[in-house]
Amino acid sequence: MTSLVSFERVFEVLDLEPMVKDKADAQELAAGPTSVEFDHVEFRYPSGPEVSLASLEMVAHPDSRTISESTLHDVTFAAQPGEMIALVGPSGAGKSTITTLVSRLYDATTGTVRISGVDVKDATQESLHRIVGVVTQDAHMYHDTIRANLMYAKTDATEEQIWQACASAQIADMIRELPDGLDTVVGDRGHRLSGGEKQRIAIARLLLKAPDVVVLDEATAHLDSENEAAVQAALAIALQGRTSIVVAHRLSTIRQANQILVLDEGRIVQRGTHDELLAQGGLYAELYGLQFNESNATD
Template sequence: MAKTGGPGTGPTLPRFDKNSVTGQQVKPGTLRRVVPYAMRYRWSLAMLLLVTVIDAGIAATSPLLLKAIIDDGIIPRRLATVLWLAGTICVLAVVDAVALYVQSWFSGRIGEGLVFDLRTKVFRHVQEQPLAFFTRAQTGSLVSRLNTDIVGARQALATLLSQSVSTLMTLVLVLGSMFFLSWQITVAALVMIPIFFAPAKMVGRRLQRLTRERMQLDAEMGSMMNERFNVSGAMLAKLYGRPDQESGLFERLAGRIRDITVLSAVYGRLLFITATVLTALTTALVYGLGGYLAVHDGLQIGTLAAMVALLLRLYGPINQLTTMQVNVMTALVSFDRVFEILDLKPLIAERPDARVLPAAEDEAAPEVEFDLVSFRYPGADEVSIASLESVSARAPEGADNPLTLQELSFVAPAGKLTALVGSSGAGKTTITQLVPRLYDPTSGTVRVGGHDIRDLTLQSLRETVGVVTQDSHLFHDTLRANLLYAHPDATEREVIEACTAARIWDSISALPDGLDTVVGDRGYRLSGGEKQRIALARLLLKAPPIVVLDEATAHLDSESEAAIQRALKTALAGRTSLVIAHRLSTIRDADQILVIDAGRIRERGTHDELLAAGGFYADLYHTQFAQKDSVDAELRSEVR
């Protein structure tokens, strides 16, 4: 997470452990894991290999034709031979151009197919992660894995496929031709080859470390932009007036990325320069040795010219091998980072024999039962990846999360309203998150309609449970799209009826674009109360048998809350409801009230029963109303 310095200091770079990032090595077997993805395109691979072989054959054949033109055509003055061989070279050039075009097409098809497969698989896998994963992962880092890293993975595969086979085939054919023409010159040229690979090995390791650090910094910068460019982040930055510090932090991130990019370019250029110098030296060696052989041993001029041409075709592939080694080593970092996501096992997994939650008889709502349920939130080692979260947000090594719920047992009767009350942090929200199986209990069982929810398909369970949270999220889309997210097949009339029941239709119909109004990032074009009523309308449109309301009326004024309470009383009739409420006046009519304290049920009963008992609930109720009376009296005094 970004951090600014103390007084008089500038902002500092995000505090991830640079040494741990740059020191990581690509895991063994990473390349082997790519093979199943590539084999999905086996026919395209076969065509790619075919045109690659054709290209390599032409590359090795052209110098031999040059030799024939000189030795068999020009020197003996046979014009017909020269013209015929020149025409053959033209035809081969056209064939080679077509082969290169086809090669590019199939390489792109395979590479982009790989991007699609990996991107969709990572997206689905991330969706399966528990909520604790998203509380730790930086959004920008996740987006970076889906975009930058997967594109880098495509480049690795494209490099491996389009260059490796072509390069190896060209090397074999060219060396065969060179040995056929002059084994002495060929051996002299081969002596220089090991010199090419020494700098490549050194530079490759350095580039791999730089690539991993750059990817991490790209993710950090993406996270910063994602946090600052949404409405909440922009508002916070403006209200606290820190534009210089924000710009300074961004400049330092971008500056480090710039420096790494420059270093990478310099190392890449170093390889090119080394290859160029060695090629020039070897060419000079071939000319010198070839000239000597031509003078003393009768080496033909055409053979010497062909050897020089073949030499260029030899060191071209060798240079490609060195750069390909570097490219693959650095680009495999992308695969490694993508597989880090795919290797994270989801804590909430559907069993192979999971069954659909059966509908209750007479369409009655199912009951919800907690049987000796204990729960602790998962630790960082269970749900997080170090490079996806800020160092400062990580739990200390060996930290053990305490139990949030402790052997909790209760039944929310079918078709009845059960209210959960208690102080902040008592475990109320955790209870509501266990019902739709956003988390699994550490021990004990949660049942819906008598069925252990771990035996049910996630889709059928979540179709049965509808939730409205205190801070309901709206997508940057139209009101219609946000409402239909709960029920895509709903008719216009059903949408209007849900909005009317949630007391929001009058506000929507007054807008120029009505239901087609775009709500803005996270719904910030709407007031808090309007957002909450849209969320309630979305719930009513879904019409689930089980309803969970987590302070669903918290953002409403008294008049709107009263109207929503009347709407909910009708809408929730016959449904099993779990409602969290801090304002106890809203749950007086609850069929059952559970008072939660430190993860346990401290009291249970109806409103009247709990008041008569004079316990914790009664104290909480009287304190709340005493505070309200005190505030009202103070306001009346100020008005006077």
């Protein structure tokens, strides 16, 4: 009986209606120079009743039935083709939430997210995911070979294209030193690789995909200084000529951003270039000063 109940819940999950789906007349997004725009975007994560299984509703805690509070409030900005927009702010400010809306893991509660002038709700998810590439701080690796993990981004990639992407991602020399080279099995979640190696393979995968928009969500977090330097060098190549939305782990890495958005409690409280924001004072200057002092203390 227990097994039967478990299977019933598995099928409940499989039968759940997707919260994000294509419209019947959804259009294909064209490849090429791409802009990203947020137009008065508000967002709240779905509440329990909106995503719960029917079989669990009867035992849900009463407090879980309440509507969640908004995570983003009136967020408006635009990244023109080839520009870098950096997102900074304290933990929980809404930075990662913005990145999930770019790739449409969720839909904005109100307001509009546009890619090259097209509302992402009017575009096919396939074309959106083809245009947008994402690297997070915990790059996912399948329990397979390095080659298979790379070709997930481009199934028809040639050997030359794979090695070119690896070279650009500063990981080719390491792979060549392995006994099995590209056919080395990385282990479950890539546990046989260091954090820096996983990140550089993720960047090589991004380069193979060749998206028009790159989203980086603290891609160098939790790396030591040597690995971070190698990953930053790889990212510099990956971002060339591409529109990018970057959640910064260290503020020194986004000094060249075209625009820096400072978030606090889901709102943009400052915006400008690095020099402009330092001159303004406020939260950005405070965060930068804290990191600068911490860096000096460890030298």
